[in-house]
Amino acid sequence: PLVLGIETSCDETGIGIVRGRTLLSNTIASSMDEHARYGGVVPEVAARAHLEALQPSIEAALAESHVGLTDIDAIAVTSGPGLAGALMVGVGAAKALAVSLERPLYAVNHLVGHIAADILDADAPPLEYPTVALLVSGGHTSLLLVRDLTTDVELLGETMDDAAGEAFDKVARLLGLPYPGGPEIDRAAAAGDADAIRFPRGLSRASDLAAHRYDFSFSGLKTAVARWVEQTQAAGEEVPVADVAASFREAVVDVLVTKALAACADHGVPRLLLGGGVIANKRLRDVAIERADAAGVTVRIPPLSLCTDNGAMIAALAAELIMAGRPPSTLAFGADSTLPVTEIQVAPSREA
Numbered sequence: 001p002l003v004l005g006i007e008t009s010c011d012e013t014g015i016g017i018v019r020g021r022t023l024l025s026n027t028i029a030s031s032m033d034e035h036a037r038y039g040g041v042v043p044e045v046a047a048r049a050h051l052e053a054l055q056p057s058i059e060a061a062l063a064e065s066h067v068g069l070t071d072i073d074a075i076a077v078t079s080g081p082g083l084a085g086a087l088m089v090g091v092g093a094a095k096a097l098a099v100s101l102e103r104p105l106y107a108v109n110h111l112v113g114h115i116a117a118d119i120l121d122a123d124a125p126p127l128e129y130p131t132v133a134l135l136v137s138g139g140h141t142s143l144l145l146v147r148d149l150t151t152d153v154e155l156l157g158e159t160m161d162d163a164a165g166e167a168f169d170k171v172a173r174l175l176g177l178p179y180p181g182g183p184e185i186d187r188a189a190a191a192g193d194a195d196a197i198r199f200p201r202g203l204s205r206a207s208d209l210a211a212h213r214y215d216f217s218f219s220g221l222k223t224a225v226a227r228w229v230e231q232t233q234a235a236g237e238e239v240p241v242a243d244v245a246a247s248f249r250e251a252v253v254d255v256l257v258t259k260a261l262a263a264c265a266d267h268g269v270p271r272l273l274l275g276g277g278v279i280a281n282k283r284l285r286d287v288a289i290e291r292a293d294a295a296g297v298t299v300r301i302p303p304l305s306l307c308t309d310n311g312a313m314i315a316a317l318a319a320e321l322i323m324a325g326r327p328p329s330t331l332a333f334g335a336d337s338t339l340p341v342t343e344i345q346v347a348p349s350r351e352a
């Protein structure tokens, strides 16, 4: 099926068009620059930016795919999780398109969409099940066990406070680096010593592991960095930004990889899929590949343009649902900012 996907859960307006498992276009307009001076995504600003970007993005995606609007077989949209106002803009647009074109509409889960992105990687062999998936971005840090993309996704753990990308953004800010912090920390860390400072690994003590083996916590790490910087300044010393950045990054990477590989080992799953914008971090990719290799686990990393928020992954997930024979959503669903990952497609019971 030829599917047009709409993604507006955060600050990217993503329009993607796929034909089955083939990617035709992946248009991404980001309002990131508008949020920069606030140091994080401002929901109202994001929602308005989606409204402005949607129409031109849809036109650009159609042109790039060399298809017309009436060629589209189905519309797909992110129903949640994400920012309520931002989601609503995409959901409204998707309904309008589905009604006017008289096409089926698939309301799907953003997190499962991140996994579906892998299907569009033409250079990779087909995704095998089960697989463990680690999704890390500015809004989420989740560890999933995927037995089947269209029927069975289990949440193993998630962050109890800040998302990993959010931690990068907050620590960058306290080091005086601009937003978004991930790339800035990365750049600063290049000249630093990762072993210079031993920052805490959240929820990694034996006492924490019992209840939170696959959960994450980054707010304690952020506080530890803040305290270390304050104490250094109070002592009248210059803050070694490169060492702090490298040591902080190592703490985040270490805990992400350790827990993901623990999930693989515990469940006897020799496959790990990575997704989300924080995958842009080369140190994370390197450590994941190196340690997975030693553990006999194969790592899959889709191209970065498919790892960050995009509409193609949403279209890809809907295409899988269609190919699996699943009925479309009714028009009565709404945006659901807390949609659980187990709801791959918005369940009829949730359709208001």
Ligand code: ATP
Pocket (backbone or CB within 6 Å): 009, 010, 011, 012, 082, 136, 137, 138, 139, 140, 164, 165, 166, 168, 169, 180, 181, 182, 183, 186, 276, 277, 278, 279, 280, 281, 282, 307, 308, 309
């Ligand atoms: P969502 O959580 O809904 O996926 P998002 O827009 O917050 O949305 P992404 O766009 O996928 O997430 O990723 C942005 C996040 O990734 C930011 O927090 C940014 O700091 C982080 N990031 C980007 N590049 C890097 C990097 N090289 N290292 C670490 N973090 C990075």
Ligand code: MG
Pocket (backbone or CB within 6 Å): 010, 011, 012, 138, 277, 309
């Ligand atoms: Mg983003």
Ligand code: FE
Pocket (backbone or CB within 6 Å): 110, 114, 137, 276, 308, 309
């Ligand atoms: Fe996302």
